Amino acid sequence: MRTRDHLLGILVTLGMVTALLGFGLLFGAERAVGQSASSWSVTGRLIDPQGQPVSAATVRVYVDGDDEPIEAETHDDGTYLIDLPRRPERSLRIEVERSHFRPVEYELDVSGMVPDEEYNALRAPDLTMERKITAGFWIATAAFVLMLTLIALEVLHSTVAALLGAAIMFAATTLGYVLKADGLIVLSMERALSYIDFEVIFLVMGMMIVIGIIEGTGIFQWLAFAAYRVSRGRAWLLVIVLMLITGVASALLDNVTTMLLMTPISLQIAIAMGINPLSFLIPEVLASNIAGISTLIGTPTNILIGSYAGITFDDFLINQTVGVVLALIVLIVYTEIVYRKEYRAASGGVSGVLYEKMRQNARIKDPSALRKSLIIFGVMIVFFVAGEGLHTPPAITAMVGATALLIWVEPDVEKMLKAVDWTTLVFFMALFMVVGAIQEVGLVSYIATFLADLVGDSLVTGLLILVWFGAILSAIIDNIPFAAAMLPVVGYLTQTIPGAESKVLFYGLSVGAAMGGNGSLIGSSANVVTAGIAERAGYPITYVRFMKIGVPAMFLTTGAATLWLLLRFFVLG
Template identity: 65%
Template sequence: LITSVASALLDNVTTMLLMTPMTIQIAIALGVNPLTLLIPEVLASNIGGISTLIGTPTNILIGSYAGLAFTDFLTNLTPGVLLAQIALTVYVLVRYRAQFLGGESGLSEALLNRLRESGRITQPVKLRQSGIIFGVMLIFFIVGESIHLAPAVTATIGAVAMLLWVSPDIESMLKVVDWTTLMFFISLFIVVGAIQEVGLISIIAAAISRMVGGNLTAAILVLVWSAAFLSGIIANIPFTAAMLPVVGFLTRTIPGASNQVLFYALSIGAAMGGNSSLIGASANLVAAGIAERAGYRITYKEFFKAGMPAMIITVAIGTAWLFIRF
């Protein structure tokens, strides 16, 4: 639940960068396999990020293309996200029940002391400065539409303020960058770009457009579920980027779609669909990279076995919410 809320405010990739190392330590102390906690956290992160414009990379793409504001995602998708999160929690408790019951009843005093020491704030002034900048950015994300301030401008101003006021050690930051995962992303996007150039994604998009015709209900169902399953194969960021013109066309031509419901359908399908495979979402790969460096490898098969049922359950709830809301 903490991961889900943090993902809505920080974005899911940043959240997993922060949560993964801590989760591994806690899992070891509890006597459970760290992946028992880590995989559900990633799933929750991808779902929680749907609530806001900045929560997932796919929402940022959708918001920029469709002109949706921070509050649009917050008011239209948050209730559905909460319902999906409840269902995910129940699913996780049932799926990992044996592992949870087999662990220790609590954290040892030795581990608590070690966590306190490793989590000690060494630069409180910089922490306060960063907190102030983040708080101001969050306010401008919320009210930005009313003062005609684009989210990208807010984020850029925040980044510049961090560099000038907080003055982080750039060299030390570059040393802890997960270059392996970064290179994987670069390679993945090259492959997907090649697929897009040869026309495969366009063929898929055109097929979806033909399937829905002028029926809004069919359009919502096809968009949500095709996005959900294809995001696990192609990866949700490039898939979303390719689908935006198609969704824009359908929004203009299908009666009743002017309320932007199809963009919300794409948001739910792409973000929740990223839970079906290890390459489906950026947060999945970030968490897997950190876990592997710590000696705990998340395999594609293991992630699929846990993520696919969760994806189907949560996408079904997300679809139902769209019909209730719109």
């Protein structure tokens, strides 16, 4: 039975990897179909005012004034290739239509034109399609704002809120098809699926299994307890060690898991030392939010940014770690000043019964599983770092690592597969669709244009706006949908601002989205779960109490990280 369960788990995981590869092949194959070898054809490209490709637009070509057009759709890169029935003698009239864009007509004089050698096609110039504000624009914008509001106010679970946003888009689209109202067509299912970043989905899924196995070993609780013993009642020292453990764990796993594991044991240690547990918990969660951004897998926003911008695990390590370390040093100094009275008041005394209970709660639950997990996780880190050279995307490393852990550690497979939080994966998929919809209707383009006008050619201004605007907004709204919506905006700014090809703006987005989480209790999921556990233990963290500590911490640490980005990209180059 046990063997069968394991085989099932392995097969499921391998199935996921195969599916992932399948998607790659599928999309690869789709590209190949567009390449025609017809004797006469016409090719061209559609772009929006920001120079971004316009996909899924209908292109109609009339040869020499014919009444019947030849029709095709543009590909993801905005290109089209249309086979012509005969050699055009005089001209080709090209008509282009696309929801949320003004139609374009172009007359191509073909006399004397020589076909493109690669495709044997007449090459039409790039056509720019101007955006048009439609009813669909307002519906998609309203649905997006509604989703953010429902999540921020905790009216609906974030997954339900994202699904509701997607459902509104689809309802408008259906209505658009029924009423033949082009402006209402926001997002077809086919387009919606094309916006889902499956690399993100599979990376998150793989890491969930890996984390599910590692967390069960009790390593973090054991480390926290070891720190308690080593500190010998010196609370000022213990909090530094706890912040460092939390920071490293957040960078390698994820913030929420880290805080779910660290909060209960930290609470017990603080009570045993006779000090207010919040003087440990708040610094820990602040450190967790900061340190997560030093790796690709440390925060969901980094996973999104990495996948979109092609920023690798080692890119994040190289470009973010120093900033994170600086921010942590600032945070440690700040913490020691703010909580100096609490730390001095530590009594350090605990009864034998309570000490034994704490020791028991912090024991390594499965030493063998821990040893195996650490070996495989170490190999995974090597592959994350060397992934680009080995042509191994992070999603593959995560899925193969998860499979290896399932085979070697032999955990309860059903339990481990249940550890995959499908709610979160559905949230990501719905979120991708909603963000896709606001891209389709042009909201992202308008924001990008506004920011580009504001910033001009100044990369420093662009960086500062992204970091600080991101930080303040992330303190108010969920940073995952914010980052997801900002990705195409930052992508556009990266193309238009001189010098931005270093991807510094994406790092700025990463810093702002993560460190802004320290500005309010709802700024990050790690804050929410920490406050939840602390409240259950009788130590509530109120919004005001958190902000009193968190807001100055946010400004100080974001400032430190910004300084590093300026130094790294503008001084060191």
